[in-house]
Amino acid sequence: MSTLEPTAAPRPLVEPTPGQDKDEAIYLHLHTAIFEAHLTPGTRLPEDALSRSFGVSRTIIRKVLQRLGHEGLVEIRPNRGAVVGEPSVDESREVFATRKILECGAMAEVIMRATEADLKALAAIVAQEDAAQKDGDRPAAIRLSGEFHVRLAEITANGILARTVSALVARSSLIIATYGSPISTSCRHSEHTEIITLIRAGKTEAAAAWMAEHLDRVESGFAYSENAPKPPGLEEILQRVAPRVPRKRLL
Template sequence: MNPSYAQPSPGPKAASSPDRDAQIYARIVDAIVAHKLTPGARLPEETLATTFGVSRTIIRTVLQRLSLERMVVLQRNRGAQVARPGVDEARQVFAARRMIETACMPDVMRRAGKEQVKALRKLTRHERQAQQRHRHSDAIRLSAAFHVELVGIAGNPVITEFAAQLASRSSLIIAVYGSHLSVGCDCGEHGELVDLIDAGREQEATDWVVQHLLHIEASLHFEQPEEATPDFAAIFGD
């Protein structure tokens, strides 16, 4: 989520390419995660096209992708806005995550061998590095990846796919309503859970997951003012 971005070529008629689309997509995602674009902020195609030096067609493609991932809402006659997940939706997503992840823990404990524990530790290490380097968007992405990897150990692909969808939705919720504390040690270091799994302490590991997700939910701040069109030149300018 934090690649090296090329300078946009001048002119609104720049040709589309997968690389260019991906660069613009990544920059908008990072701006949402970093709270530079807040929930409800308008995303006018023409202004974004001018800012990035590309055509409105390219911007429309990027916004459609963000809409499919539920990070942006496309409304007729109002254009695009940064998604604003409701409080009830957010709580339902985290309740579903607690249900799924705790239900998987017996199978996780039974199937977690050295390789699985090693993979979890690797993700934890990368997440910690992202936090230390203040790469908030990377930390959110890696936190979600850790939880999907955890559920995947249970060996049920259907549940893993569902867990991945929930993790993606909660990543948006954390991105727009949370802070660095929402994926930091205040909500529990994932390494603690890996240690419990490695030691075979199933009940403690299950309890840890519940408390961890509750702490993340409690760290969210839903009362935020709706924002008008942001200053894109200031946000995306180099």
């Protein structure tokens, strides 16, 4: 488990763009760091270290962490502070099962509403994904593959559906970081191209079936095991120790 090292001197990491709140800029910075797996599951996010790094009060940091908590990227544990979310195997399976229900179920609506501009936007994301994979830029490839699924859900114009898919995609980035192979990314861009082709052809059933197949393939790339032992905590270590009665001193 890694920990954020506090910086030696207060040096703001982010400068908000005009019209952007400072807390929004910090939120985006941390969101990207987690979504692209620079900060890996289980990393502690101490408020004091973050407030020094970003040069803001702990109140602002707490607000940002709570927002990331609502989105499932951060877990806030009583008395232990915030850590980057660590999805369990059961939860990961549930995330992908839910994504299948929603993203396949949305396909009829997507096909009904998709405009030429929507399809172009999807194709542009796939092209960027392709470039990121060629450059070996795994963080960008993970982010873009997630973006493809979120953009697709947005075509439905159903805000609740789009926000739910977006939260599940964010959680999926933690699943990829936890169980994915270091060389794989989340989706194969050629499979995304196939989805666009089926949407363009208006083939609802085939598009839904292909989406299910696609999400199954992504999931089949995960090594679902909780065999990798976590470093034991202090309490656990102390429980293992059988105290020895000290030898009586001779003198």
